[in-house]
Amino acid sequence: MPKMKSNSGAKKRFKVTGSGKIKRKKAYKRHILTKKSPKRKNNLGKDALVHKADESSVKDLLPYGGK
Structure with missing residues (x-):
């Protein structure tokens, strides 16, 4: 099975914390x-x-960072 693609815009805008929550800028x-x-x-x-x-x-949008 090929790798899934992350959404490029989402990669730049969101970061996943250690506890699995998602950080964003205001x-x-x-x-x-x-x-x-x-x-x-x-x-x-x-x-x-x-x-x-x-x-x-x-x-x-973030298959590898968000799950």
Whole structure:
């Protein structure tokens, strides 16, 4: 059986933690930063976890990292 292909976009956007949860980056920190408060920008820089309802969809895109 040939190897399964991971989704290239998902490979770049998600990382799997040791416990099997999926980490993601937050949106809205690329531009128009002058009107955002320092506290908000700091929190946007931190990683977040993919919601449990969306986890299975992301794991399907990462056959070797997500299972």
